[in-house]
Amino acid sequence: MDFRPSQEHVMFREAVTRFAQEELSKYVKPMEETDTFPLEVFRSLGQMGFLGAHFPEEHGGAGADFPSFCIFIEEVGRVSAAIAVNVLLHTLMGAAPIFLVGSDAQKRERFVPAIRGEKIVAAGLTEPNVGSSAADIETTAKRVDGGWRITGSKMFTSNGPYADLITLVASTDRTKRHKGISLFLVDSRTPGVTLGPNIPRLGIMGAETGSLTFEDVLVPESALLGEEGKGFYYLMEALNATRVALAAGCVGLAQAAFDRALEYAKSRSQFGQPIGKFQGVSFKLADMATEIELARLFVYKVAWMVDQKEKVAKEAAMAKLFASEMATRVAHRALQVHGGYGFSKEFPLERYYRDARIFEIFQGTSEINRVIIAGQLGL
Ligand SMILES: Cc1cc2nc3c(=O)[nH]c(=O)nc-3n(C[C@H](O)[C@H](O)[C@H](O)COP(=O)(O)OP(=O)(O)OC[C@H]3O[C@@H](n4cnc5c(N)ncnc54)[C@H](O)[C@@H]3O)c2cc1C
The missing domain is CATH 2.40.110.10 (Butyryl-CoA Dehydrogenase, subunit A, domain 2)
Structure with missing residues (x-):
């Protein structure tokens, strides 16, 4: 058993992280203010090969694997959950079914322009x-x-x-x-x-x-x-992969909130010492770090299973259920660690807190994911 990411995954993550932190971060403020999506992002992510990371090169993809696509979503999610969500739904719910069951003409005329970011689905x-x-x-x-x-x-x-x-x-x-x-x-x-x-x-x-x-x-x-x-079956296949990638986005969002909270806990002092020295704060951070690590480990296990073409209905539901509720808990605690500043627009904590909530709702609510898991357990 080897849990270390491959050299390719490490390099891919570095490339995405750099792009997300340097290029995508500039969209966060205008997106918050105007609630509009910067459409050029589709084109640039397509040109970088990220949108179609895990699709074969002969169909316009980058020829990497599904964990790579999840790394892409996790790193984008650290910067902007909004961008992560709309690009992943475009690729996995909009375009992927075309790759899965489309005719040659549909793949050529519809799928390839989509994962190049030229057409939005x-x-x-x-x-x-x-x-x-x-x-x-x-x-x-x-x-x-x-x-x-x-x-x-x-x-x-x-x-x-x-x-x-x-x-x-x-x-x-x-x-x-x-x-x-x-x-x-x-x-x-x-x-x-x-x-x-x-x-x-x-x-x-x-x-x-x-x-x-x-x-x-x-x-x-x-x-x-x-x-x-047969549409329902195609849809379920698309939904499984989507749930795993959404879970990766949750890990990214939670990591961003945690990183901020850890830094703040070390730099903010009250009662003559950094607030992170108080057990009431440090235990929150310990719990957050633990939950993020567990979610990440499971998300990449299921992403690997998707790649192996294993049946993942139960595991995809588990990943989405756990990671989305984890992201809400982490965003809640990270905001709490920031006190009043967490509630203010001066820090991004209030954004993480608002953004986390949707992951428990779309592409299968937490309740529906529990229904799926229970059903798979024979209940
Ligand atoms: C920002 C956003 C983006 C979205 N993007 C897309 C998209 O691109 N494409 C798309 O098709 N949809 C999209 N959705 C829709 C989303 O997937 C649905 O909102 C979600 O599946 C829930 O459906 P609903 O809102 O109709 O709630 P309902 O199904 O009416 O559910 C209401 C409540 O009842 C609960 N409930 C329902 N059935 C059961 C049950 N059997 N057991 C226990 N509890 C149950 C639910 O969990 C929920 O709490 C999006 C939604 C949002 C908010």
């Missing part, structure tokens, strides 16, 4: 009336001459307000529930598609998310992704 699953209960979606695709007619609406679609392409989850037979779900690639400029505005949120400012509306949208036969009625 949103993934539309959640609807106004349907979130956790994904098999009950109401958006329908009906067969018509030469293609499909799509009707329905989506809610909280990350990258939705500026998407070029939508990986859309629609029902082609509602009587079959999850066995009637199919995936479609819908160009956002198709007549009848409306991209709703950015939805104001608690955190991850700048990670734009909006509604999508489809009014009698006609798409050609070639818009179907993979086989009709």
